[in-house]
Amino acid sequence: MGRLGPTEIILILVVIILLFGAKKLPDMARSLGKSARILKSEAKAMKSDDQQSAPAEQPAGAQDQQAAPRTIQAAPGDVTSSRPVTEPTDTTKR
Template identity: 50%
Template sequence: MMNTLAIFGLGTPEIIAILVIVFLLFGAKKLPEFARGLGKSLGEFKKAKSEFEEELLKTEKEAMSDSSASKPESRPSPELSQPIDVEAEKPEETNQEGK
């Protein structure tokens, strides 16, 4: 934990000062409720994260099985095998002066 807080430039004295300020602001009665609420919200976040990961894995497995079951023969399409004439696709330039 200290390595993560070191990124923000927080040392032990700063952390103690922050905890004292939080204790003074919220009081001794509110801190356990605050911690309980924080723990519940972290638990819900972890639960949602795991459900999301499971859904992604399930979708990925279905996509893999669908693609391997109905894999068409790979051959180039006729439109892509012909060269593209770049000059033919350019619009004709018009003279803006009207000459």
């Protein structure tokens, strides 16, 4: 059941050509190839970013000492506040 013979492959190709038309198939294959290249390059970029950021990470205790307050901006169109809200930082020592 898992193996496709030449007859099944030809039948599948004929159905695909009938569904999409012979003119659209090259465009579809081209855009599929572009998508695969973009996906591959993004995966490489994410992997290299992870490898670069791993040695730069600090131990858990060092982050508490250097924590700075973060500013949270209101979403566009939010009428509750037009000023940035500053989060309180944890200043307790462990």
